[in-house]
Amino acid sequence: MTMPDESQVVPVAIDVRARFQFDGNVYSAPAQYAATTQQLVIDQDRVALMVGIELVAEHPRCWGRKQCIENPAHVSKRLEHKAGGREPHTRTRLIAQIPEISAMFEHWVEQGESLHARVRQCSMLVQDFGVAIVSECVTQMRSRSVFDNQTLALLCQQAQRKQRQPKSTRLTLGAHVQERDVTPHGLESYDE
Numbered sequence: 001m002t003m004p005d006e007s008q009v010v011p012v013a014i015d016v017r018a019r020f021q022f023d024g025n026v027y028s029a030p031a032q033y034a035a036t037t038q039q040l041v042i043d044q045d046r047v048a049l050m051v052g053i054e055l056v057a058e059h060p061r062c063w064g065r066k067q068c069i070e071n072p073a074h075v076s077k078r079l080e081h082k083a084g085g086r087e088p089h090t091r092t093r094l095i096a097q098i099p100e101i102s103a104m105f106e107h108w109v110e111q112g113e114s115l116h117a118r119v120r121q122c123s124m125l126v127q128d129f130g131v132a133i134v135s136e137c138v139t140q141m142r143s144r145s146v147f148d149n150q151t152l153a154l155l156c157q158q159a160q161r162k163q164r165q166p167k168s169t170r171l172t173l174g175a176h177v178q179e180r181d182v183t184p185h186g187l188e189s190y191d192e
Helices: 072-081 090-097 101-110 115-129 131-144 149-163
Strands: 008-014 019-022 025-028 036-042 046-051 054-060
Touching: 008 019, 008 046, 019 036, 025 054, 090 101, 090 115, 101 115, 101 131, 115 131, 115 149, 131 149
Parallel strands: none
Antiparallel strands: 008 036, 019 025, 036 046, 046 054
């Protein structure tokens, strides 16, 4: 790899999650370089991680702040190395489940809205209504060029009513619970 004259080379610490920080953003690295220090080559367009003279990771340079730039190959390798691994970001999981939702995320970023809060709300909708309903509603919203979470929540509620599905409950009783059914009784005894 030849480095242009305007490139900058700096040492960079890669954390235990195989990520490194540069200029207020977080970038992914291959899992085998976690918890090491390597060389970072930066120019106007890209951020390249070097081990010796070998290029091991390259990302487009992000000029924003507090962004996480990940290569899906790095994430999958990291998950393989980590027992019981899970997706590091809710946004990544949502895009994998509902690819069309990425257009909504892009719109929110362009509008300068809080992506973290919006993604968290979308994740809660998926938990409450399921992937199928939220996916259907995101498709409707994209066709209408509507991008707000309140509309998405309303459409999910309407779709659930149409399907007459009860809202899922997350109640798990332990094995120590003897009687699981409550027998209705008169409430007059409480008035005394």
